[in-house]
Amino acid sequence: MVKKLLIGIPILLLLIAGGFLWHNSAEDIDVASKIASDGTTTEEVTTETQATETQTAAAPTEAFALPEYDGEPSVEINNNVPEFDADIETNQSFETYGELDKHGRCTDAIANLSVDTQPGASEARGDISAVHPSGWKSDQGWERCHLIGWQLSGENDNPRNLVTGTHYMNVEGMLPYENEVDWYISETGNHVLYEVTPIFEGKNMVCAGVHMQAESVEDDGVSFNVFCFNVKPGYEINYKTGEVTVSDEELAAQQSFERGYVLNQNTMKFHYPSCASVEKMAEHNKEFVTMSREELISKGYEPCGNCEP
Numbered sequence: 330m331v332k333k334l335l336i337g338i339p340i341l342l343l344l345i346a347g348g349f350l351w352h353n354s355a356e357d358i359d360v361a362s363k364i365a366s367d368g369t370t371t372e373e374v375t376t377e378t379q380a381t382e383t384q385t386a387a388a389p390t391e392a393f394a395l396p397e398y399d400g401e402p403s404v405e406i407n408n409n410v411p412e413f414d415a416d417i418e419t420n421q422s423f424e425t426y427g428e429l430d431k432h433g434r435c436t437d438a439i440a441n442l443s444v445d446t447q448p449g450a451s452e453a454r455g456d457i458s459a460v461h462p463s464g465w466k467s468d469q470g471w472e473r474c475h476l477i478g479w480q481l482s483g484e485n486d487n488p489r490n491l492v493t494g495t496h497y498m499n500v501e502g503m504l505p506y507e508n509e510v511d512w513y514i515s516e517t518g519n520h521v522l523y524e525v526t527p528i529f530e531g532k533n534m535v536c537a538g539v540h541m542q543a544e545s546v547e548d549d550g551v552s553f554n555v556f557c558f559n560v561k562p563g564y565e566i567n568y569k570t571g572e573v574t575v576s577d578e579e580l581a582a583q584q585s586f587e588r589g590y591v592l593n594q595n596t597m598k599f600h601y602p603s604c605a606s607v608e609k610m611a612e613h614n615k616e617f618v619t620m621s622r623e624e625l626i627s628k629g630y631e632p633c634g635n636c637e638p
C-alpha cells in the first residue's frame with residue numbers, strides 16, 4: 330500500500346499519510362459516481378475533484394477491488410502474499426495508529442508486533458465502552474472491534490484502533506488470524522509485521538470489512554494477506570447509518586419455523602409459553618400448540634403485544 334511512497338521519507342509519517350491517501354482514493358470513487366449519476370458537475374464537486382486529483386497523483390494504487398461476500402468470513406488477497414515495503418524498519422517493535430479521517434473513521438493500524446507490544450501476563454482488559462466508533466449504534470448488536478487485537482497490542486480504548494463491527498467479523502473473520510500471530514509470537518519470541526486497514530466505501534460510516542496483513546520478521550512462520558467481511562449472515566447492514574435489519578430470507582425462515590406457542594381462544598392472541606399473560610389466562614381459553622407463526626396468523630391469531638412472538 331505504501332510501497333511507492335516510502336523511499337527517503339520517514340516511515341511513520343508515511344504510514345499515517347498512507348492511511349489518509351487511501352481514503353482520499355475512496356472518496357474519489359464517491360465523487361466520480363456523484364458526477365456520473367446526476368449528470369451535472371457542481372462547482373463544489375469540481376473543486377473537490379481537483380483537490381483529490383492533486384492528492385491522488387502521489388497516492389498509491391489500491392491493490393485490490395472490494396471482494397464480494399460469498400459465505401466465507403474472509404478471502405485471500407494477492408494470493409495470500411502480504412505486501413509490505415522492504416524499507417520498513419523491523420529491528421524494533423512499534424505500533425502506529427492513523428488519525429481518524431474527517432468523517433471520524435479509523436484509517437489504518439500498523440505495527441511490528443512482539444512480546445513487547447503484547448499485554449503483560451497480569452494485565453487485564455480495560456473498559457472500551459466509552460468509545461463510539463463511526464457508525465456505532467448501541468442497539469443494533471454491534472461490537473467494538475480492535476484493528477490490532479488486545480492480545481497483540483494491549484490497546485484498550487484507543488479510538489484509532491476500534492471500528493464498528495459484527496461479532497461474525499470479530500470472531501469468525503479476524504480472530505483466527507489474531508490467534509495465529511499470538512501463538513507464533515508466544516512460541517518464538519519473534520516479531521510480526523502487521524497491518525489492519527478498515528475499508529470504507531464512499532462516505533459509509535461502517536466499514537465493509539478489514540484488510541489484514543502479517544509477515545513474520547525473523548523467519549517464515551507467519552504470512553497472510555486477507556480481507557475479513559463486516560457482515561452478519563441473515564441480516565442486512567446499512568453501512569451508511571449502522572442500522573442492522575433481519576434479511577427477507579431470514580425473516581421468512583423465522584416465520585415458517587415451528588415452535589411451541591400458547592393460544593388464547595378468547596382473545597385470539599398467541600404467546601410464547603414464558604409470557605406472563607399465560608399464567609393469568611383462564612384454563613378453558615388456553616391451548617398449547619406447535620406451529621409456525623405464519624400458520625397461526627393465517628388461522629386468525631394475532632401475536633401478543635407483550636411477549637411479541
Ligand SMILES: [Zn+2]
Nearest residue numbers: 600604633636
Ligand atoms: Zn404474550
